[in-house]
Amino acid sequence: MSEEILINVTALETRVALIENGLLQEIFIERHNHRGHVGDIFYGKVVRVMPGMEAAFVDIGLEKAAFIHASDIAAIDADGFEVRDAQPQSIQQLLREGQFIVVQVAKDAISTKGARLTTHLTLPSRNLVYLPRSKHVGLSQRLEDEQERQRLMEQLQHSLERESWEECGGFIVRTAAEGVTADEFSEDIRYLHRLWLKVNQRIEKTKKISTVYREEPLYMRIVRDLISPQVEKIRVDSGHSQKEIKQFLQDFIPESVAKLEAYGGDRPLFDLFGIEGEINKALGRQVMLKSGGDLIIDQTEAMTTIDVNTGGYIGSKNHAETVLKTNLEAAAAIARQLRVRNLGGIIILDFIDMIDEEHQRQVHRALVKALEKDPARSSITGISELGLVEMTRKRTRESLGQILNSPCPVCEGRGTQKSPETVCYEIFREIMRIARAYENKVLLVMASEVVVERLLDEESATLAELQELVAKTVKFEVEPMYTQEQFDVVLSG
Structure with missing residues (x-):
């Protein structure tokens, strides 16, 4: 097993990637205006x-x-x-x-x-x-x-x-x-x-x-805590940081000085090793498996859930063997995703249902073995009758998603928003309410383009009936700054 440590230092943030056999295993990010305080x-x-x-x-x-x-x-x-x-x-x-x-x-x-x-x-x-x-x-x-x-x-x-x-x-x-x-x-x-x-x-x-x-900067903590005989290279793209790390290695781990390498290439260090792409993948819900199956990862305030699906994988043998192969691959992928995304707290794993108890034991053993490499302490239950595994993983810092993302201002973190059809029906109800309360003959509806288009197309017949019912003329105006859920119904001259 060969490992490499990549250290990217800029004026704004420090990022460290731990690579194992060519695959990203962990990513650490410390922003200089919002650095962590563990150990302080x-x-x-x-x-x-x-x-x-x-x-x-x-x-x-x-x-x-x-x-x-x-x-x-x-x-x-x-x-x-x-x-x-x-x-x-x-x-x-x-x-x-x-x-x-x-x-x-x-x-x-x-x-x-x-x-x-x-x-x-x-x-x-x-x-x-x-x-x-x-x-x-x-x-x-x-x-x-x-x-x-x-x-x-x-x-x-x-x-x-x-x-x-x-x-x-x-x-x-x-x-x-x-x-x-x-x-x-x-x-x-x-x-x-x-x-x-x-x-x-x-x-x-x-x-x-x-x-x-105050604890040492991120790049010094990582070298102090993660360097081992398995680490073959430490690549740093900052001259100042490289000098500090070299001094530390000379003082405490002289046999590892030769592993340190200053990177000065034209191409950014994280681009060269594909880390930027891996980070972007780790922010998504779906993780594709080589077999054609996938993982769906959802992180909430209370817990994280990971759902395993066969996807397009149909296998070459019977159904039970297909499920076993997908679950075994998923167990290894889950262990890696927990580290890359730094997911902690309560985690529920929903494996594909397995009837054979030996298959269940194989998947459970594979998961336990894959988690042995994880430095964060974890606790795992057996596979339940519903095919669920409950586990906990120690959480000492924010997850990757919490560091890099912020709640969506449109859906406010729900992950979905009201459909144009739903918003149209809300507008109809608002028109009815205003029509009963005011004598104006003309009402103006301001909404997003997709909602206005639906009102004038798919809902045009319903709109005509509504105008006849309330005996008022309804005009429309596209408001480009409105989200799909936003609208206003106002009195017009």
Whole structure:
């Protein structure tokens, strides 16, 4: 499996694409006037405590007040470490309105919801995540090899002893640390220690709502978090960004410096690798499968639904084999689309009905296997009698559609609008209402071109009967700025 990272940096935004075996797997977009805040640490002020929700709203200086649940709050002892109580405390015991509190953004603001906060602070480096207020030392659950887990823990303990690291906070070994030595851990420990000293100094000095720590720019976070032995190339089209990445690689991952390549071609980097087209496809509802089937993806406020259809695929064997092949292909395509579109929350998958239980198990196994590559945590149920799979996928940032799209001003996000026929009948009812209320002999209807054309063509007979019934003359005027649903019926001289 070969991977490439493409980094496109402009004055307006940064975009990063992760390519796996020639296919786009993930796309990250950060606009410089609206960058995300996950990982940022704030000195905030509690503005409202909600006992019924066991939560509070905190002003951290963003457009919307952020949200923190009681389960994400830990009391701090005299030494600055989190206190784990056997009995959970209520939000009223933990916070009060007007109180200042140090918090970190765990999830960006999405749609109408504010950012999600936590008091469990973390600072990441290449191989470690530092927990400045905890004494816990552990390993990432994605490190599965038991011997490697034991070796890493021994190396980390050796580094902590060498650095005289006692009562100074905890660590979690990251997945990227596989194969590292005690010396590399020591470098990370010293870096994180210096970083926390600076952050803590800012916390102690500040007296008002402010940002005390900002995460690295997108391109630096991606290189830090995603680079692995499978990554063969990192292509960057910005000289300044390339220099920053090179310095980081030289300091922390020197064996990967040779993978970095400055792109200076005439053709835009994302055009060259077909990423622009993939992004546009990912904004559509329909995803075509190679077999001729398709996926229909609908994202709503509550959940995302994905419907699998055979489409034009009729297969060469019996119906059950056709359905199985389509569902197996769909399982792999769904896993990829979840990553590319960054869909999270509750997701309902509607596979084509399968009677054979073995076929159901094959499709379920294929879906689970395809999702193993996804860094976002997910939970999947079995296939129900209706052929549905319920799953959840962790959501920490807006989906691709939420970043790039805005609600349609015509249909207001419904995805449909009233037909010309429906609007014509609404106009007829409005004419009847106005005719009863006013004595004017002439009425003027202003509407869109498609509606006026229908009134004068398909509905002309009905219109003539209506004019005779109300004993009034009805005139029409095309209003080019009106949408299909808009119209006005006004009195005319």
